[in-house]
Amino acid sequence: MWFRIARVASVLYAQAMAVPQEVIDALSAAGRPVVIGHINPDIDAMGAMLGLSRALPGEAAVTFGNRPLGPRPAAMLRWADCRPADAQRVRQADLAVVVDTANVGRINVQGGWETLADLRVINIDHHVSNERFGRHNWVEPGTSSTCELICRLIIAAGWPLDPTTATLLYAGIHADTCGFSLPTSAEAFEAAVALVRAGAKPAAVGQSLWRSQRPQEFALLRTVYQNTRTTPDGGIAYSSLSLAEIEAAGCTPADVDDQVAIPRSLAGIRMAALLSEAEPGVVRINLRGEEGTPVLPLAAQLGGGGHPYSAGVRMRGPLTEVVERFLGHATEYLHSRPGEHGKGATP
Numbered sequence: 001m002w003f004r005i006a007r008v009a010s011v012l013y014a015q016a017m018a019v020p021q022e023v024i025d026a027l028s029a030a031g032r033p034v035v036i037g038h039i040n041p042d043i044d045a046m047g048a049m050l051g052l053s054r055a056l057p058g059e060a061a062v063t064f065g066n067r068p069l070g071p072r073p074a075a076m077l078r079w080a081d082c083r084p085a086d087a088q089r090v091r092q093a094d095l096a097v098v099v100d101t102a103n104v105g106r107i108n109v110q111g112g113w114e115t116l117a118d119l120r121v122i123n124i125d126h127h128v129s130n131e132r133f134g135r136h137n138w139v140e141p142g143t144s145s146t147c148e149l150i151c152r153l154i155i156a157a158g159w160p161l162d163p164t165t166a167t168l169l170y171a172g173i174h175a176d177t178c179g180f181s182l183p184t185s186a187e188a189f190e191a192a193v194a195l196v197r198a199g200a201k202p203a204a205v206g207q208s209l210w211r212s213q214r215p216q217e218f219a220l221l222r223t224v225y226q227n228t229r230t231t232p233d234g235g236i237a238y239s240s241l242s243l244a245e246i247e248a249a250g251c252t253p254a255d256v257d258d259q260v261a262i263p264r265s266l267a268g269i270r271m272a273a274l275l276s277e278a279e280p281g282v283v284r285i286n287l288r289g290e291e292g293t294p295v296l297p298l299a300a301q302l303g304g305g306g307h308p309y310s311a312g313v314r315m316r317g318p319l320t321e322v323v324e325r326f327l328g329h330a331t332e333y334l335h336s337r338p339g340e341h342g343k344g345a346t347p
């Protein structure tokens with residue numbers, strides 16, 4: 001009986017682990033592939049780009065658009081000892097792999113999607129809103145992270161998985177599961193185990209990505225705490241950062257990323273938001289939903305995208321006005337979904 005259950009479980013696991021053969025074949029055949037991620041790359045996008053480029057059999061290059069990288073993505077570039085490719089190298093590529101990117105508007109290459117017009121594009125992603133823009137599309141919305149997919153790909157293809165590659169991929173899984181504290185599948189843990197066995201260093205990831213605030217970032221957190229409010233019914237916790245406050249802390253808009261974790265840490269809320277001025281008149285909104293309250297429908301309704309419980313959107317207008325407008329939409333959205341509950345679910 002137990003043997004049978006174990007066998008059924010391993011069959012299910014093998015199915016979940018399937019990697020499309022055409023993706024392995026196309027990547028194996030490429031001599032000069034270029035690996036691309038999304039605008040404002042996060043840790044998952046960086047880990048997937050850098051990890052994949054290190055493992056590919058061809059002469060792979062990674063490229064970014066011309067916006068500056070945040071401090072943690074920049075640190076990952078140093079771990080990988082990677083020098084991003086220039087526009088000329090991108091033109092010489094014989095294949096493009098786009099990772100962790102839901103739509104062509106988010107593709108982070110100088111010149112945008114048109115630059116890739118003559119290339120075969122492979123699209124590897126876990127966003128539910130992925131628009132399947134590639135020649136081959138390997139999109140698994142149920143997966144923790146794109147790094148989990150890349151881990152499976154490297155193992156299935158038999159490409160080298162050295163300790164640095166493993167650490168980069170582990171970082172992406174760790175980041176997208178919020179340190180394995182969000183709903184996390186057995187497959188994500190399996191991938192993490194495989195990566196640690198291959199030499200990934202969890203403590204180095206924890207130290208350099210989570211316990212490494214520069215004084216400026218710490219000052220920014222102080223402002224996020226100070227500005228945190230909840231709506232009268234307690235459903236939404238939100239904070240805001242004006243450009244002046246970001247600069248007063250010694251930071252730039254590129255440093256605004258996961259600070260939405262602060263309003264999110266309040267007990268009993270259903271949704272958390274961080275509204276920050278990305279540039280004068282443009283407000284970036286990072287949204288998080290607690291289990292039971294997805295935020296993707298709200299983000300999509302306002303013109304944004306992302307994952308069911310982690311999404312984002314940009315709105316135009318002065319910050320204080322956007323905060324009011326956003327709260328109006330968000331409150332209405334929560335009222336339209338009265339059956340859902342926020343935190344407090346018993347394990």
Ligand SMILES: [Mn+2]
Nearest residue numbers: 044100145146
């Ligand atoms: Mn991701």
